[in-house]
Amino acid sequence: MDINETIKSQLNDNPVILYMKGSPQAPQCGFSAKTVQALMACGERFAFVNILDNQELREALKVYSSWPTYPQLYINGELVGGCDIILEMSESGELAKMVKEAAKQAEA
DSSP states (O other): OOHHHHHHHHHHHOSEEEEESBOSSSBSSHHHHHHHHHHHTTTSOOEEEEGGGOHHHHHHHHHHHTOOSSOEEEETTEEEEOHHHHHHHHHHTHHHHHHHHHHHHHHO
């Protein structure tokens, strides 16, 4: 499977997925840590991929998403954004609404 197929598979298999540096329990940068906190506050499960473990994935995802930085949050296969966007959405309540809706659709 080529790297773009891997990305598509991860996005299809996970309604909420965060590409980040490190893991939710041990983020490797402040932006990833803040994004994880915002996601965890939504109260739903989410998948994550540590982009530091796979250089090929890290580079390919930047091209795939046309987004040069990490973390990158995807909901229902669509790029939502990075840390600043996620924090704004968290403050407005929009993030929790989107995450809960994606979780509900995944259960159906």
